[in-house]
Amino acid sequence: MFESAELGHKIDKAxxxxxxxxxxxxxxxxxxxxxxxxxxxxxILVSGVDGxxxxxxxxxxxxxxxxxxxxxxxxxxxxxxxxxxxxMWRFWRALPPKGxxxxxFGSWYTWPVLHRVFGDSDNQSLDHSLENxxxxxxxxxxxxxxxxxxxxxLSKDRQKTRLKELEKDPKTRWRVTARDWEHFKLYxxxxxxxxxxxxxxxxxxxxxxxxxxxxxxYRSLAVGTVLLDALRKRLDQAKQAQDKPKKSNAAPMVKSxxxxxxxxxxxxxxxxxxxxxxxxxxKYQGKxxxxxxxxxxxxxxxxxxxxxxxAAGKGGSIRRITGALDARYYQIxxxxxxxxxxxxxxxxxxFWRHIPRLGRVTIFDRTWYGRVLVERVxxxxxxxxxxxxxxxxxxxxxxxxxxxxxxxxxWLATSKEEQLRRFKEREKIGFKRFKLTxxxxxxxxxxxxxxxxxxxxxxxxxxxxxxxTLVEANDKYFARIKILKTLCARIEEAL
Amino acid sequence: MFESAELGHKIDKAxxxxxxxxxxxxxxxxxxxxxxxxxxxxxILVSGVDGxxxxxxxxxxxxxxxxxxxxxxxxxxxxxxxxxxxxMWRFWRALPPKGxxxxxFGSWYTWPVLHRVFGDSDNQSLDHSLENxxxxxxxxxxxxxxxxxxxxxLSKDRQKTRLKELEKDPKTRWRVTARDWEHFKLYxxxxxxxxxxxxxxxxxxxxxxxxxxxxxxYRSLAVGTVLLDALRKRLDQAKQAQDKPKKSNAAPMVKSxxxxxxxxxxxxxxxxxxxxxxxxxxKYQGKxxxxxxxxxxxxxxxxxxxxxxxAAGKGGSIRRITGALDARYYQIxxxxxxxxxxxxxxxxxxFWRHIPRLGRVTIFDRTWYGRVLVERVxxxxxxxxxxxxxxxxxxxxxxxxxxxxxxxxxWLATSKEEQLRRFKEREKIGFKRFKLTxxxxxxxxxxxxxxxxxxxxxxxxxxxxxxxTLVEANDKYFARIKILKTLCARIEEAL
Numbered sequence: 001m002f003e004s005a006e007l008g009h010k011i012d013k014a015x016x017x018x019x020x021x022x023x024x025x026x027x028x029x030x031x032x033x034x035x036x037x038x039x040x041x042x043x044i045l046v047s048g049v050d051g052x053x054x055x056x057x058x059x060x061x062x063x064x065x066x067x068x069x070x071x072x073x074x075x076x077x078x079x080x081x082x083x084x085x086x087x088m089w090r091f092w093r094a095l096p097p098k099g100x101x102x103x104x105f106g107s108w109y110t111w112p113v114l115h116r117v118f119g120d121s122d123n124q125s126l127d128h129s130l131e132n133x134x135x136x137x138x139x140x141x142x143x144x145x146x147x148x149x150x151x152x153x154l155s156k157d158r159q160k161t162r163l164k165e166l167e168k169d170p171k172t173r174w175r176v177t178a179r180d181w182e183h184f185k186l187y188x189x190x191x192x193x194x195x196x197x198x199x200x201x202x203x204x205x206x207x208x209x210x211x212x213x214x215x216x217x218y219r220s221l222a223v224g225t226v227l228l229d230a231l232r233k234r235l236d237q238a239k240q241a242q243d244k245p246k247k248s249n250a251a252p253m254v255k256s257x258x259x260x261x262x263x264x265x266x267x268x269x270x271x272x273x274x275x276x277x278x279x280x281x282x283k284y285q286g287k288x289x290x291x292x293x294x295x296x297x298x299x300x301x302x303x304x305x306x307x308x309x310x311a312a313g314k315g316g317s318i319r320r321i322t323g324a325l326d327a328r329y330y331q332i333x334x335x336x337x338x339x340x341x342x343x344x345x346x347x348x349x350x351f352w353r354h355i356p357r358l359g360r361v362t363i364f365d366r367t368w369y370g371r372v373l374v375e376r377v378x379x380x381x382x383x384x385x386x387x388x389x390x391x392x393x394x395x396x397x398x399x400x401x402x403x404x405x406x407x408x409x410x411w412l413a414t415s416k417e418e419q420l421r422r423f424k425e426r427e428k429i430g431f432k433r434f435k436l437t438x439x440x441x442x443x444x445x446x447x448x449x450x451x452x453x454x455x456x457x458x459x460x461x462x463x464x465x466x467x468x469t470l471v472e473a474n475d476k477y478f479a480r481i482k483i484l485k486t487l488c489a490r491i492e493e494a495l
Numbered sequence: 496m497f498e499s500a501e502l503g504h505k506i507d508k509a510x511x512x513x514x515x516x517x518x519x520x521x522x523x524x525x526x527x528x529x530x531x532x533x534x535x536x537x538x539i540l541v542s543g544v545d546g547x548x549x550x551x552x553x554x555x556x557x558x559x560x561x562x563x564x565x566x567x568x569x570x571x572x573x574x575x576x577x578x579x580x581x582x583m584w585r586f587w588r589a590l591p592p593k594g595x596x597x598x599x600f601g602s603w604y605t606w607p608v609l610h611r612v613f614g615d616s617d618n619q620s621l622d623h624s625l626e627n628x629x630x631x632x633x634x635x636x637x638x639x640x641x642x643x644x645x646x647x648x649l650s651k652d653r654q655k656t657r658l659k660e661l662e663k664d665p666k667t668r669w670r671v672t673a674r675d676w677e678h679f680k681l682y683x684x685x686x687x688x689x690x691x692x693x694x695x696x697x698x699x700x701x702x703x704x705x706x707x708x709x710x711x712x713y714r715s716l717a718v719g720t721v722l723l724d725a726l727r728k729r730l731d732q733a734k735q736a737q738d739k740p741k742k743s744n745a746a747p748m749v750k751s752x753x754x755x756x757x758x759x760x761x762x763x764x765x766x767x768x769x770x771x772x773x774x775x776x777x778k779y780q781g782k783x784x785x786x787x788x789x790x791x792x793x794x795x796x797x798x799x800x801x802x803x804x805x806a807a808g809k810g811g812s813i814r815r816i817t818g819a820l821d822a823r824y825y826q827i828x829x830x831x832x833x834x835x836x837x838x839x840x841x842x843x844x845x846f847w848r849h850i851p852r853l854g855r856v857t858i859f860d861r862t863w864y865g866r867v868l869v870e871r872v873x874x875x876x877x878x879x880x881x882x883x884x885x886x887x888x889x890x891x892x893x894x895x896x897x898x899x900x901x902x903x904x905x906w907l908a909t910s911k912e913e914q915l916r917r918f919k920e921r922e923k924i925g926f927k928r929f930k931l932t933x934x935x936x937x938x939x940x941x942x943x944x945x946x947x948x949x950x951x952x953x954x955x956x957x958x959x960x961x962x963x964t965l966v967e968a969n970d971k972y973f974a975r976i977k978i979l980k981t982l983c984a985r986i987e988e989a990l
Contacts, residue, residue: 001954001955001956001957001958003757003953003954003957003963004756004757004950004953004954007755007756007757007760008755009752009753009755010753010755011752011753124619124620124623125619127623127626128619128622128623128626131622131626141744146744146746148746192959195958195959196959199889199893199958200889202885202886202889202955203883203886204743204745204879204882204883204884204885204886205743205744205745205882205883206745207745207746207882207885207955209746209749210749210954211749218752218753221752222749222752225749225750225752226746226749229746229747229750230745230746230747233742233746233747234744237742237744247728247732248699248700249636249641249700249729249732250699250700250701250702250725251641251643251702251704251721251724251725251728252721252724252725252728254704254705254706254717254720254721255720255724257504257506257713257716257717257720258504258505258506258713260502260503260504260505261499261502262498262499262502265502384699387699387700387702388698388699388700389699390697390699390702391697391698391699394694394695394697398694455499458498458499459496459498459499459705460496460697460702461496462496462498463496463690463694464687464690464691468498
């Protein structure tokens with residue numbers, strides 16, 4: 001895989017002097033068009049062998065193009081706050097929005113590769129990391145991102161020569177550290193592991209691009225040209241509105257044949273009297289409070305996710321939880337239509353940004369499941385998009401679980417009749433009237449479609465690591481206590 | 496994930512009597528349309544819990560539809576011949592062609608799941624198998640296959656009840672074995688592992704479909720309806736010619752900036768005199784023969800893959816290899832345009848069928864690399880297709896390597912001038928004239944495109960486990976000896 005990058009590619013001074021200004025101008029042009037049209041984000045990973053000019057390339061791209069539309073991220077060791085979140089969290093936070101270019105100098109490949117080289121992991125565990133990366137990158141390209149994965153390569157001899165040259169020159173000597181020589185001793189191992197990584201992650205949608213790093217002029221023109229060609233191609237394709245197929249090729253979801261489904265199977269006659277409710281509320285709020293002050297609570301974090309039809313009682317239930325918690329340690333995220341900033345990112349981005357650190361609680365009032373509920377039912381996204389979302393959401397939640405984040409998902413189920421009763425009540429009571437909108441009545445008309453979407457959602461995303469709790473919510477008292485109980489049980493289990 | 500399949504779904508006798516004939520007729524209709532249009536193959540996996548009616552469903556589908564267009568495969572323990580090939584070999588052999596339905600009763604999921612349940616593997620190794628399955632299924636769906644993955648489910652209680660019922664009835668007692676009860680004891684473990692498998696492999700293109708297996712009428716209608724809806728949807732889509740985008744979204748391949756590339760970098764002045772050649776030929780043919788009679792040779796197998804421009808000397812080189820081997824143990828596969836049968840399958844299928852068993856040698860005269868050479872250059876497949884092929888080919892070769900199959904890949908490189916000299920020579924010599932066709936002259940006009948495709952191919956598929964050997968072939972003697980030497984070295988390394 002590295003053969004072509006060991007041939008000794010070179011560009012002479014005269015050619016470079018002629019080509020460089022043309023390339024810069026063309027790059028500025030496509031960058032401007034990208035920034036104007038905001039069709040897709042560009043993600044550039046700069047990886048490779050030490051001394052192959054990774055840093056120089058990053059600087060050069062910033063120099064050649066308009067740096068206001070470039071975000072450069074030098075990803076070193078994760079910080080304390082980053083270590084408290086899933087591994088990919090810091091990369092999610094750094095993703096460029098549509099119209100911008102994000103350069104990752106040190107990327108999601110860096111640590112899996114280095115761990116393997118230094119013998120801290122084996123091939124199987126490297127492959128496991130690579131598969132996670134593949135899923136992540138597939139999600140990004142499915143969401144429209146252009147990913148350029150540039151691998152700067154040097155042959156073993158050239159790397160040695162280069163390090164010696166840098167050391168000889170007093171002006172550059174500081175750049176060669178003991179760590180560089182230590183890495184050099186591992187060259188063969190590093191090459192082998194890198195080859196494995198490149199082989200497993202060169203896909204049709206985001207292949208690796210290997211560039212020989214020996215000659216400064218060659219590698220500069222090579223990377224610049226790759227970037228130019230890729231941007232030009234994608235911008236042209238966007239103009240022709242060449243889109244992914246809207247209809248999925250998969251089998252359609254299973255229809256209900258016998259009128260029985262998860263929501264209908266719920267026993268909505270379950271009720272609590274006001275007196276019992278108040279007693280239980282005190283009991284479980286007290287319990288939740290105690291749990292939240294348990295010493296081990298600082299080693300986990302909680303996400304409580306609420307979904308349910310309009311007027312199902314999400315707000316009231318959430319208040320019964322927060323009532324038991326210290327306001328400094330929880331955060332409520334009400335999820336409405338995405339903001340402009342959020343629309344410029346993959347749909348999961350706006351949830352990733354709110355992942356709590358250890359010892360904290362985040363409560364989502366509506367969640368990432370909007371993708372497979374409202375967006376599906378209202379046709380806000382294509383069938384292919386919501387069909388792939390189940391798997392993407394499972395991946396997301398698996399990453400949460402891997403970092404000891406307890407995820408409790410609640411669907412508050414009310415009957416159609418009960419919803420109507422509550423709507424009418426809201427109309428009557430002045431201070432509740434603002435809670436009822438035209439949209440609520442519109443959504444109500446699609447009751448059956450929503451029910452079907454909910455059942456499909458539970459079937460595909462209720463898992464051992466992140467089960468759904470279906471809450472019989474025709475009686476608010478019963479619902480609130482069931483939610484508090486479930487949450488307490490999940491936390492107790494984890495402590 | 497199994498919630499909906501534990502609700503106790505049922506269909507009453509009267510409804511069934513009304514629905515079943517309609518379903519059968521509709522199924523026969525879509526099956527006929529599929530067989531006529533031959534647009535895509537249908538792959539049905541029937542998996543799930545013991546006693547949930549997997550066997551009955553398979554029989555029923557064969558009864559309801561035209562069994563001439565259905566191929567049913569009950570995959571048990573692999574046979575001796577199958578164990579000598581990569582794990583997926585037997586599944587490749589069993590893939591249905593376009594227009595047919597293949598039912599796998601026992602699939603590529605069976606053993607990874609059972610190994611995990613019985614504790615013969617851990618989660619990481621299960622995940623590894625699942626990721627390989629994902630790649631395999633993605634390749635199939637990218638090639639147009641409709642994959643239906645049906646999971647027949649029973650709750651723990653129902654499974655117990657069912658086994659007891661079967662045991663009570665003298666007519667069905669024979670069906671309940673000690674193994675069934677042993678499996679039952681592992682129900683919880685099995686459920687957990689299955690959930691993991693389903694969660695990791697439910698993708699947007701081929702999601703799992705979970706069906707409750709308690710009630711015979713319900714599960715029959717459910718599976719039949721799923722199949723009907725899926726076929727109907729895909730047949731309609733095929734009519735609307737809704738195709739995948741032809742142009743890849745990926746960055747274009749790197750262009751050569753300095754006129755230097757792998758083929759130009761070869762030293763074509765290397766020559767052998769006739770005398771030296773004959774001496775060396777004797778030496779290395781003797782060596783190859785000895786190696787092929789080494790006791791350990793029975794534990795490996797060899798694939799030698801030849802590619803090169805027209806008149807590069809592939810045939811002559813192959814004869815120098817076979818000259819050293821026992822005719823009973825090798826096979827030459829000349830690869831021309833695919834046959835009708837082969838065109839009805841994914842493009843790698845026709846190579847999988849020739850994977851040698853242990854102790855054997857298979858020589859391919861042209862190979863699976865046609866996908867990224869002639870098919871790319873001549874536009875026989877879309878950009879998206881050949882772009883994904885590099886990864887698919889690497890996966891394929893990794894599977895070969897995992898079963899101790901030595902893969903030696905040779906690109907025979909001649910200069911454009913040397914090719915012209917050979918073409919002219921062929922025109923002159925009577926018995927060689929048949930070797931030169933109009934097509935050879937046409938291909939020659941695209942020399943530069945082919946060279947570029949070769950360089951891209953080597954860059955993306957020359958790996959530690961399956962390296963390319965570029966052979967300087969302007970001198971036939973030199974080329975043949977280099978090939979023999981390389982092959983001997985690869986075999987020696989493996990023994």
